[in-house]
Each structure stands twice: as structure tokens, then as C-alpha cells.
Amino acid sequence: MYEGAVQDLIDELGRLPGIGPKSAQRIAFHLLAADAEDARRLAEALTEVKLKVRFCEICGNVAESEQCRICQDPRRSVAVICVVEEAKDVVAIERTREFRGKYHVLGGAINPIDNVGPDDLRIKELLTRLADGAVQEVILAMDPNVEGEATATYLARMLGPMGLRVTRLASGLPVGGDLEYADEVTLGRAFEGRRVVGA
Amino acid sequence: MYEGAVQDLIDELGRLPGIGPKSAQRIAFHLLAADAEDARRLAEALTEVKLKVRFCEICGNVAESEQCRICQDPRRSVAVICVVEEAKDVVAIERTREFRGKYHVLGGAINPIDNVGPDDLRIKELLTRLADGAVQEVILAMDPNVEGEATATYLARMLGPMGLRVTRLASGLPVGGDLEYADEVTLGRAFEGRRVVGA
Numbered sequence: 001m002y003e004g005a006v007q008d009l010i011d012e013l014g015r016l017p018g019i020g021p022k023s024a025q026r027i028a029f030h031l032l033a034a035d036a037e038d039a040r041r042l043a044e045a046l047t048e049v050k051l052k053v054r055f056c057e058i059c060g061n062v063a064e065s066e067q068c069r070i071c072q073d074p075r076r077s078v079a080v081i082c083v084v085e086e087a088k089d090v091v092a093i094e095r096t097r098e099f100r101g102k103y104h105v106l107g108g109a110i111n112p113i114d115n116v117g118p119d120d121l122r123i124k125e126l127l128t129r130l131a132d133g134a135v136q137e138v139i140l141a142m143d144p145n146v147e148g149e150a151t152a153t154y155l156a157r158m159l160g161p162m163g164l165r166v167t168r169l170a171s172g173l174p175v176g177g178d179l180e181y182a183d184e185v186t187l188g189r190a191f192e193g194r195r196v197v198g199a
Numbered sequence: 200m201y202e203g204a205v206q207d208l209i210d211e212l213g214r215l216p217g218i219g220p221k222s223a224q225r226i227a228f229h230l231l232a233a234d235a236e237d238a239r240r241l242a243e244a245l246t247e248v249k250l251k252v253r254f255c256e257i258c259g260n261v262a263e264s265e266q267c268r269i270c271q272d273p274r275r276s277v278a279v280i281c282v283v284e285e286a287k288d289v290v291a292i293e294r295t296r297e298f299r300g301k302y303h304v305l306g307g308a309i310n311p312i313d314n315v316g317p318d319d320l321r322i323k324e325l326l327t328r329l330a331d332g333a334v335q336e337v338i339l340a341m342d343p344n345v346e347g348e349a350t351a352t353y354l355a356r357m358l359g360p361m362g363l364r365v366t367r368l369a370s371g372l373p374v375g376g377d378l379e380y381a382d383e384v385t386l387g388r389a390f391e392g393r394r395v396v397g398a
Contacts, residue, residue: 002290003263005251009244015237017229018222028248029287030216032261036249038214043245045208046230050238052204053231062231064202088228091201 006032055087058129060105060122062087070094070103077101082139083126083155085109085148089141101139104129109147110154118154126155130162137165144171205231254286257328259304259321261286269293269302276300281338282325282354284308284347288340300338303328308346309353317353325354329361336364343370 002010006028013024031039055061056068063069070076070090080101084090090103106121129135138159142148152168159166171189173182182190201209205227212223230238254260255267262268269275269289279300283289289302305320328334337358341347351367358365370388372381381389 005248009248012241012244016226023217027215039245039249042211043242045211046238046242049204049208050235
């Protein structure tokens with residue numbers, strides 16, 4: 001519908017996840033009206049990210065050198081590895097400031113529909129990291145959905161015989177949530193995982 | 200939270216309209232995982248759009264030369280000008296294939312809250328186009344909201360004494376909509392604008 005360059009930009013924006021044709025159009029017109037400098041900075045950020053960013057050779061997290069900041073940090077415990085699906089999950093957990101060990105990013109979860117099996121995930125790399133016996137606990141922090149559960153179960157069975165402590169994050173009611181609106185599976189998990197409080 | 204280049208990209212994406220921090224992160228990770236070629240094409244489209252695209256010197260629509268395709272098209276009537284707020288609106292109207300005249304893009308609507316007055320819109324340019332008497336009808340196709348109504352009223356008063364036919368797009372129930380869910384203003388307009396049907 002538009003002339004060359006505008007339509008090209010709308011098409012390219014429309015390929016991004018979560019950006020439909022209307023949003024792509026809105027963003028393209030925003031950029032048309034914006035300073036040339038703003039558009040240049042975005043174009044540069046895109047180019048830079050592909051040039052500079054790679055994946056940590058140890059844990060698979062995003063990194064700007066061979067190893068990510070967390071793997072390079074000597075203050076972080078090497079005795080605990082938290083296994084997550086994606087690099088985004090590392091950031092989510094870091095934000096809690098609760099965890100001071102290392103991570104391992106699988107690069108997804110087992111998903112037969114998308115044809116993702118255990119061999120497509122960084123499981124071999126995880127086993128290599130566990131070989132020297134320094135790791136005492138592996139925390140399975142997959143997403144609480146079908147694919148995450150399948151991946152966690154697979155890993156738990158594989159790691160079980162290795163004499164490690166294998167744990168999963170607790171399921172339950174989200175803090176600030178409303179019991180009435182919790183789905184029955186979450187509520188069921190909250191019952192299962194109930195804890196003794198008070199004297 | 201992220202290392203340099205990833206965070207830079209998330210920040211730049213987050214400046215775009217309708218992209219919150221979560222979407223920016225999702226898009227950044229999508230691009231990290233995508234082919235370098237995909238990211239390059241998007242960066243190029245961004246750069247190209249700022250280099251190539253300008254605004255038509257006649258109507259203010261987006262154009263890749265001094266005049267837009269519609270102003271250059273000799274098959275389009277010069278007797279009718281459809282006045283719209285934004286270049287996006289031109290595309291929306293073109294999609295209907297109902298209109299074969301020319302356009303005039305105001306570049307916004309009168310909005311005291313955002314400090315947009317008549318002088319900030321391309322109204323002087325519209326009056327210049329009407330000077331030679333070739334135009335017989337001006338269709339006011341502003342958005343059916345407060346700012347659009349204010350702009351249309353302002354233009355109608357200004358154009359009224361010029362001996363032109365000044366029209367507005369019909370307001371009423373959207374096709375495919377549900378009467379029950381129409382707001383009272385729309386329903387009121389639909390009553391006002393009711394038409395005789397049948398024999």
C-alpha cells in the first residue's frame with residue numbers, strides 16, 4: 001500500500017515477534033516523524049548486537065566475550081547451577097537477588113510439536129560441567145508449563161543417579177495474586193507445597 | 200540488566216510506540232537468535248526510510264520524490280480534495296477504492312492539551328491549493344473523536360464562505376458491529392443520519 005522504503009520498513013518490522021501489521025505501520029510512521037538520529041541509533045543498535053553479542057561458551061547465556069559476566073565472576077558459587085530455558089530467565093532470576101550460583105541456559109525446552117528434543121538443548125554441555133564433581137546442587141528452573149515440566153522430568157531422571165541434589169522451584173500462588181482467580185492446577189500445587197507456620 | 204549491546208538494543212526498541220520493556224526484550228532476543236541477514240535487512244530498512252522518504256510538497260503524504268504517487272497520478276480528479284489527519288489515513292481510504300480525488304494531509308489535529316493549534320497543521324497549504332478554483336468539494340475525513348471534530352469544525356467554518364461544497368464522512372454503526380454494544384454517541388449519530396430505504 002505504501003511506497004517502496006516505507007513498505008519495506010513495515011514489512012521488516014512486521015516480521016518481529018508480537019508486532020502485527022498495525023503496530024508495524026505505527027512504528028514506521030513514528031520513525032518517519034522522528035529525528036534521523038533516533039532511527040540511526042536503532043539501526044546501529046541492531047547491527048552492534050549481531051556483531052558483538054555471542055553466547056557464553058560455558059553456560060550459554062548472552063555474552064560480549066567468550067564467557068558471560070556471571071561465569072567470569074569469582075564471587076559466585078560454583079557448587080550450585082540453576083538450569084533455565086532461555087537467557088531471559090537468567091535476567092529474571094538475577095533481578096530477585098536470591099541466587100548467587102551459576103547458570104546453565106538450555107536454549108529452549110523439550111517440545112515435540114516444534115520438533116525440539118533433548119539433543120537440541122544444551123544438555124551435553126551441562127553434563128560436561130557436572131563431570132568434575134564441584135557442583136553439589138542443580139536447580140531446575142524451567143517454565144511451569146507442559147514443555148518445562150517435560151524438560152525438568154527428563155533432566156531429573158538423568159541427573160538423579162549422579163549423586164547430586166536436584167531441586168525444582170516451588171509452584172504456588174503468585175504473590176499479590178488473588179486466590180479466587182488462581183487456576184485449579186496452581187491452587188492444587190499451592191496445597192501440595194503448603195508449609196507449617198507459626199509456633 | 201543485560202550486557203552492553205543487548206541492553207542498548209532493548210533500550211532503543213523500548214522507545215518505539217507500543218513497545219514496552221517486555222516486548223523490547225522479546226524482540227531483542229528474537230533478533231539475537233535470528234539470522235544476521237534478518238537483522239541487517241531491518242537495520243537497512245530503517246536507514247533507507249530516513250534517507251529516501253520525504254513528504255509530498257503538495258499534499259503532505261509520504262513520498263519518495265518531490266510529489267507523492269497520488270498527486271502525480273493524472274487519472275485522479277483534481278476537483279475533490281479529501282483532508283485527513285495523517286498519511287496513515289490516506290492508506291486506509293485508498294484501501295476502500297471508493298475515492299478517486301486527491302488528498303491533503305494536515306499532519307495532526309487541533310489538540311489544546313498537546314499544544315497543537317491550527318498554525319501547526321498544514322492548513323495554509325490547503326488554502327493555497329484551493330486558490331485557483333479547480334477544487335469543487337472538500338471532504339473532511341478527520342478521526343471521529345474530540346480533536347478530529349474540533350479540526351473539522353474549524354476547517355468547515357474557514358472553508359464555508361469560499362463557495363465550496365464541504366462534506367464530512369458519515370458517522371454511524373460500524374459494519375459487522377453489534378447494535379447492542381454501540382456506544383450511545385455512535386448510536387445517536389446513526390439515528391440522526393438514518394436514510395430512507397425500500398419503495
